[in-house]
Amino acid sequence: MASIDDVARQAGVSTATVSRALSGRGVVSPTTRERVREAAHALGYVVSAHASSLASGRTRNIGVIVPYLDRWFFSTVLSGVSSAMMRAGYDITLYNITPDREVRRQVFGDFLRRQAVDGVIAVSTKLDEDETQQLLDLDLPVVAIGGPHPRLDTLMVDEAAVARLAAEHLISLGHRDIAYIGAGPAFDTDFLVPTHRRRGFESALASAGIAFDPRLVEPADFTIEGGHRAALALLDRPDRPTALLAASDEMAMGALLAARDLGIRVPEQLSIIGIDGHELGEFFGLTTVDQFPHAQGERAAEAVLAKLTDAAPDGIRSSLPVELKVRKSTGPQI
Amino acid sequence: MASIDDVARQAGVSTATVSRALSGRGVVSPTTRERVREAAHALGYVVSAHASSLASGRTRNIGVIVPYLDRWFFSTVLSGVSSAMMRAGYDITLYNITPDREVRRQVFGDFLRRQAVDGVIAVSTKLDEDETQQLLDLDLPVVAIGGPHPRLDTLMVDEAAVARLAAEHLISLGHRDIAYIGAGPAFDTDFLVPTHRRRGFESALASAGIAFDPRLVEPADFTIEGGHRAALALLDRPDRPTALLAASDEMAMGALLAARDLGIRVPEQLSIIGIDGHELGEFFGLTTVDQFPHAQGERAAEAVLAKLTDAAPDGIRSSLPVELKVRKSTGPQI
DNA sequence: CTGAAAGCGCTTACAG
DNA sequence: CTGAAAGCGCTTACAG
Numbered sequence: 001m002a003s004i005d006d007v008a009r010q011a012g013v014s015t016a017t018v019s020r021a022l023s024g025r026g027v028v029s030p031t032t033r034e035r036v037r038e039a040a041h042a043l044g045y046v047v048s049a050h051a052s053s054l055a056s057g058r059t060r061n062i063g064v065i066v067p068y069l070d071r072w073f074f075s076t077v078l079s080g081v082s083s084a085m086m087r088a089g090y091d092i093t094l095y096n097i098t099p100d101r102e103v104r105r106q107v108f109g110d111f112l113r114r115q116a117v118d119g120v121i122a123v124s125t126k127l128d129e130d131e132t133q134q135l136l137d138l139d140l141p142v143v144a145i146g147g148p149h150p151r152l153d154t155l156m157v158d159e160a161a162v163a164r165l166a167a168e169h170l171i172s173l174g175h176r177d178i179a180y181i182g183a184g185p186a187f188d189t190d191f192l193v194p195t196h197r198r199r200g201f202e203s204a205l206a207s208a209g210i211a212f213d214p215r216l217v218e219p220a221d222f223t224i225e226g227g228h229r230a231a232l233a234l235l236d237r238p239d240r241p242t243a244l245l246a247a248s249d250e251m252a253m254g255a256l257l258a259a260r261d262l263g264i265r266v267p268e269q270l271s272i273i274g275i276d277g278h279e280l281g282e283f284f285g286l287t288t289v290d291q292f293p294h295a296q297g298e299r300a301a302e303a304v305l306a307k308l309t310d311a312a313p314d315g316i317r318s319s320l321p322v323e324l325k326v327r328k329s330t331g332p333q334i
Numbered sequence: 335m336a337s338i339d340d341v342a343r344q345a346g347v348s349t350a351t352v353s354r355a356l357s358g359r360g361v362v363s364p365t366t367r368e369r370v371r372e373a374a375h376a377l378g379y380v381v382s383a384h385a386s387s388l389a390s391g392r393t394r395n396i397g398v399i400v401p402y403l404d405r406w407f408f409s410t411v412l413s414g415v416s417s418a419m420m421r422a423g424y425d426i427t428l429y430n431i432t433p434d435r436e437v438r439r440q441v442f443g444d445f446l447r448r449q450a451v452d453g454v455i456a457v458s459t460k461l462d463e464d465e466t467q468q469l470l471d472l473d474l475p476v477v478a479i480g481g482p483h484p485r486l487d488t489l490m491v492d493e494a495a496v497a498r499l500a501a502e503h504l505i506s507l508g509h510r511d512i513a514y515i516g517a518g519p520a521f522d523t524d525f526l527v528p529t530h531r532r533r534g535f536e537s538a539l540a541s542a543g544i545a546f547d548p549r550l551v552e553p554a555d556f557t558i559e560g561g562h563r564a565a566l567a568l569l570d571r572p573d574r575p576t577a578l579l580a581a582s583d584e585m586a587m588g589a590l591l592a593a594r595d596l597g598i599r600v601p602e603q604l605s606i607i608g609i610d611g612h613e614l615g616e617f618f619g620l621t622t623v624d625q626f627p628h629a630q631g632e633r634a635a636e637a638v639l640a641k642l643t644d645a646a647p648d649g650i651r652s653s654l655p656v657e658l659k660v661r662k663s664t665g666p667q668i
Numbered sequence: 669c670t671g672a673a674a675g676c677g678c679t680t681a682c683a684g
Numbered sequence: 685c686t687g688a689a690a691g692c693g694c695t696t697a698c699a700g
Contacts, residue, residue: 001447004694014671019695026696029669049448050387051693054676059384061427061450069413070613070628072404079403082430086437091445093395094426096416103420111425113335114383116395225617260594279404283559294404338678348687353679360680363685385677388692 002043011039022047053115061091062304063117065107067125069096072250072278073293077123077145080297088305093117097125108134119304121145122152123297124193141307143300146193153307155300157291157320159193163200165324166245166273166289171208174333175243175271177216178205179234181227181255182247184219197247197275216241220251227254228261235262235270242333243271249278249288256284256329267331277325285328296320336377345373356381387449395425396638397451399441401459403430406584406612407627411457411479414631422639427451431459442468453638455479456486457631458527475641477634480527487641489634491625491654493527497534499658500579500607500623505542508667509577509605511550512539513568515561515589516581518553531581531609550575554585561588562595569596569604576667577605583612583622590618590663601665611659619662630654 008015013032020026021036028036039045053059064081068074078094085092093116095107108131112120120135124146127135132151135142147154170178180201183194198217205212218234220226227246231254234244246252252274256266264270274281277290299320341356342349347366354360355370362370373379387393398415402408412428419426427450429441442465446454454469458480461469466485469476481488504512514535517528532551539546552568554560561580565588568578580586586608590600598604608615611624633654 001449015694016671027669046444046447048388048693049450050384050393052695053384054382054388055695069416070406070409075404075409079430082403082428086430086440089440091450092428094416094428096413096420106420106423110380113380115335116383116425224614228617280558283562349678350680350687361685382677386679389679
């Protein structure tokens with residue numbers, strides 16, 4: 001493969017000038033720049049990533065830490081990160097961490113410290129003190145999606161507000177017996193998302209003067225299957241509620257299917273609302289509070305990039321936009 | 335951050351010895367190795383990826399080309415690639431290509447040529463002549479998942495055989511009026527998967543002496559939604575078929591939901607079988623031919639790694655294992 | 669606006 | 685088994 005020396009020779013300039021002409025850093029006369037470009041093109045020259053990184057300290061590579069690759073929310077966020085990074089000419093290096101301590105030690109203690117990335121995006125990953133410190137010690141721009149994360153710049157949705165919004169929609173339709181499908185404590189590892197959503201639900205009830213009934217709460221595991229099972233438990237009884245809020249769209253879809261199985265008509269006999277903005281929501285006619293995960297990924301990408309170039313201010317703690325999308329799974333309490 | 339010089343000084347050896355002791359390449363006495371390890375640990379030394387790559391030509395990084403990040407099949411394969419690579423201490427760099435010519439040019443002409451990766455895995459990506467050539471010109475181990483791909487080592491399932499297996503299951507249950515949900519030509523970009531599956535279906539019919547009825551074929555788009563729509567078209571008529579084969583599990587699930595909507599009991603009045611091994615198949619009780627996408631990813635990872643270390647033989651063209659999983663969506667024709 | 673040269677932090681023949 | 689030294693292919697102050 002052609003090296004910078006070949007290009008320099010061909011263009012009749014020094015390697016320094018080639019570097020400046022091609023990278024856009026530093027000044028080069030327009031005609032020289034053109035000559036270098038032509039030479040580079042003719043030789044099929046592409047800069048060597050390592051050599052450039054070693055000399056400049058920049059890698060054009062962002063590390064993305066994700067706890068799951070094959071779950072809808074995470075792969076959608078990742079897709080958003082990827083398209084934004086691609087546009088900016090950055091590569092993405094994937095770090096799929098697991099609860100396994102050894103894997104995490106490897107990622108935080110080793111992989112990330114190899115200086116292979118210019119910045120890091122951590123997607124809905126709960127980090128302990130050590131891990132946070134290791135991330136900070138990298139001395140690289142870091143942006144987290146999901147939080148709160150006291151020591152990191154964080155892009156997050158206000159989970160309690162989201163659940164409150166969903167609950168208020170049901171309440172505004174006249175519902176008072178509202179069931180809730182949340183999650184067991186095992187899922188609280190991710191920033192207490194379940195807990196916050198549950199709080200939002202309860203606070204909406206309280207504001208409306210509705211007594212909270214613990215028998216109307218059932219935990220699940222954020223899957224369609226889990227939502228189905230939980231919904232069966234909540235709905236298969238004579239005094240069943242008239243509405244149901246699930247802490248994720250996937251669980252809400254499970255609930256929708258459970259209602260069908262039980263012969264309960266939605267929304268006439270039961271209103272169901274989810275949270276997330278899942279791509280299948282449209283198909284199922286599911287009312288939801290969309291949190292735009294793809295856009296979350298794009299925004300996170302733009303945020304690290306901004307910190308990289310502008311030396312943008314730290315202390316991002318933006319609340320991401322959400323939107324109530326009313327479809328046909330919710331209706332007035334009759 | 336500590337450099338190799340710091341470690342060398344601390345351990346009282348040369349940088350050459352540090353490099354050898356830590357990398358495991360070359361000979362070092364056990365006691366020296368231990369001393370170096372201790373020094374490295376004490377200083378928190380981690381090798382610089384660029385410097386190491388530049389000097390050695392190895393990057394410990396594999397590029398993965400995927401057309402979609404947020405579709406079940408692809409994210410599942412990716413997850414398999416990732417876990418295998420992680421175990422081997424390799425990073426993954428993600429190249430999410432799109433049909434957009436500019437993006438593809440960028441990836442094949444630029445990103446991959448920056449010498450940032452030691453090998454490439456292309457997941458179910460149809461490549462044109464130019465792209466294939468560019469991949470080959472990289473002079474790196476390349477493994478493709480899905481094919482056929484005449485000029486690349488390929489891991490693939492025999493798509494026609496898979497569809498035949500599914501069709502034969504239905505036929506063995508006594509079905510003769512079998513509908514087929516396939517895909518329009520737009521989806522043939524990925525190695526003609528739809529076409530091959532369709533052929534397999536037809537050949538099974540032919541072997542069983544069943545006349546192929548074009549009115550029993552409906553195209554869709556590999557989504558639940560598309561499968562639902564196609565199934566409605568096929569099933570909402572008096573002379574409807576007694577069985578249905580969908581070219582993907584997601585479309586089969588859509589068909590399952592369509593049957594429910596139409597009040598058709600599965601499997602009593604209609605048998606439905608899919609292809610893929612989707613994680614929701616269990617929940618839906620969907621009979622399918624599993625192609626184990628997670629394992630496909632792992633095998634692809636192992637294959638590139640093998641080519642990297644063993645200088646393993648080229649010319650892999652393995653047929654990946656598949657398995658008929660009979661669940662409750664199929665039953666005898668009554 | 670351009671070039672000579674140092675330097676980025678490793679790895680690896682080569683010599684001993 | 686170990687070290688001195690060249691070299692990997694760039695970038696970037698510095699000088700002109």
